[in-house]
Amino acid sequence: MKIFDRNGPAQWTPGRTVAFKGASVITMDAGAGDFVGDVVVTGSMIAAVGPDAAATLPADALIIDAGGTVITPGLVDGHLHAWEGALRGVSPDSEIMGYLNLTHTVLAPLLTPEDVAIGEKVTAVRALEQGVTTIVDNNHNVRSLEHAQAAVEALRETGLRAVLAAGVGMGQPDGHLHKAVLELRDRYAGDPRIDVRLMELMPSEAGLRFAAENGIGLVAETIAGMGDLDAALTPELLNPLVTLNHVLGLSDVHWQAIAASGAAVALAPRSDPHYGLAVANPVLTANRFAVQEAISTDNEFEYGSDILGEMRTLLGVQRGQAYVAAQAGSADAPRPYGVRDALRAATVGGARAAGLSGRIGVLAPGARADLTVFSLERLRPIASHLGAVVSYAESQDVTAVVVDGVPRKWAGEVLGVDRRELVRQAEESRDRLLKRAGVEAEALRFTGALELPGAR
Numbered sequence: 001m002k003i004f005d006r007n008g009p010a011q012w013t014p015g016r017t018v019a020f021k022g023a024s025v026i027t028m029d030a031g032a033g034d035f036v037g038d039v040v041v042t043g044s045m046i047a048a049v050g051p052d053a054a055a056t057l058p059a060d061a062l063i064i065d066a067g068g069t070v071i072t073p074g075l076v077d078g079h080l081h082a083w084e085g086a087l088r089g090v091s092p093d094s095e096i097m098g099y100l101n102l103t104h105t106v107l108a109p110l111l112t113p114e115d116v117a118i119g120e121k122v123t124a125v126r127a128l129e130q131g132v133t134t135i136v137d138n139n140h141n142v143r144s145l146e147h148a149q150a151a152v153e154a155l156r157e158t159g160l161r162a163v164l165a166a167g168v169g170m171g172q173p174d175g176h177l178h179k180a181v182l183e184l185r186d187r188y189a190g191d192p193r194i195d196v197r198l199m200e201l202m203p204s205e206a207g208l209r210f211a212a213e214n215g216i217g218l219v220a221e222t223i224a225g226m227g228d229l230d231a232a233l234t235p236e237l238l239n240p241l242v243t244l245n246h247v248l249g250l251s252d253v254h255w256q257a258i259a260a261s262g263a264a265v266a267l268a269p270r271s272d273p274h275y276g277l278a279v280a281n282p283v284l285t286a287n288r289f290a291v292q293e294a295i296s297t298d299n300e301f302e303y304g305s306d307i308l309g310e311m312r313t314l315l316g317v318q319r320g321q322a323y324v325a326a327q328a329g330s331a332d333a334p335r336p337y338g339v340r341d342a343l344r345a346a347t348v349g350g351a352r353a354a355g356l357s358g359r360i361g362v363l364a365p366g367a368r369a370d371l372t373v374f375s376l377e378r379l380r381p382i383a384s385h386l387g388a389v390v391s392y393a394e395s396q397d398v399t400a401v402v403v404d405g406v407p408r409k410w411a412g413e414v415l416g417v418d419r420r421e422l423v424r425q426a427e428e429s430r431d432r433l434l435k436r437a438g439v440e441a442e443a444l445r446f447t448g449a450l451e452l453p454g455a456r
Contacts, residue, residue: 074133074370076350078294085122104169167199202227224249
């Protein structure tokens, strides 16, 4: 059967071994390497990879002709705020304080659990369309346990793998939210696609100790001037289940602590300059301290979620900075990135941000069966298939996405979602929220920034 056959998902029954044959496979695993060959999936796991991995299969195996495609590990978005999904494009020109005011002060308090669920679904579908199989959802609008549960259930319904980090938009989580995080952790402990963490607006000593004592992860926006970073960013408090977003303005001591502890960092290639937080993300600093970065789309309030675009932005920014450093005579100038480095950030680095290194982000026997399949049809003529994925591909080139051994996108269509109905619900949710804030959605059609009534 051809991979483009729309009947494929119906034949991919639970427990049946499935073999993708004849693809250009980029495993991001040092042992498996790259090859033209096969990826074999059994249940929720990758059973085998290699040039002839499908040579020996069960008699009832489903064989898929994947010629003309490139298969990579499922892409990972290392930091985004999925609850905002229905608010995409509300105020494309807002600067950082405008964004924070509009989202957290004006709109966030108006969202019901149902509104949160709709936003999460919109974000999840967008992710699957792009080839993303895992998101680290920094949900900083957890106003109740019901809001958090609605977010998780929405993500589960779409089939996406997710880390749900529960937090609040302004200020730091309190004891009430700490309790809710533990309840969420226990409730979803049996779901291999859901992990629960605590989110902090800035990393704190108290939050890091709470997370470590309870065996959960923590994510935090991390920008110099926000909180006492000297007290929080220490090798004793950081660990591999801590993910730090943005990481702007950090000292060498902070970076040394990150490197020594194994904590993850999630860079925001487009968001940082968009909001005026930095001219460019600190990828060169991460290189100098040998910290593997993840990349993130951050939010859709002002620009479209596009993990492929983030890879390209990271690639361009790192190369530009590396060349400038070398031309300035810097003795420790990192080498300029190639396309493999950008893909590594979106796979191996993303797995680190999700606390799932070795389990996702690679195609290797024993890893979870998360994979993204790119069609080369629109991209031909193309010589480098690795370059095709990083430098040329768009969402419409993602022909199939598999999460935990289940097809979630096939023949270019996201499965199990009535997209038209979801859009209707999202627009109703958005319009209702805006109206309560005193704005008609139609008034935003030709504007770049939302201005509230009475605001100057």
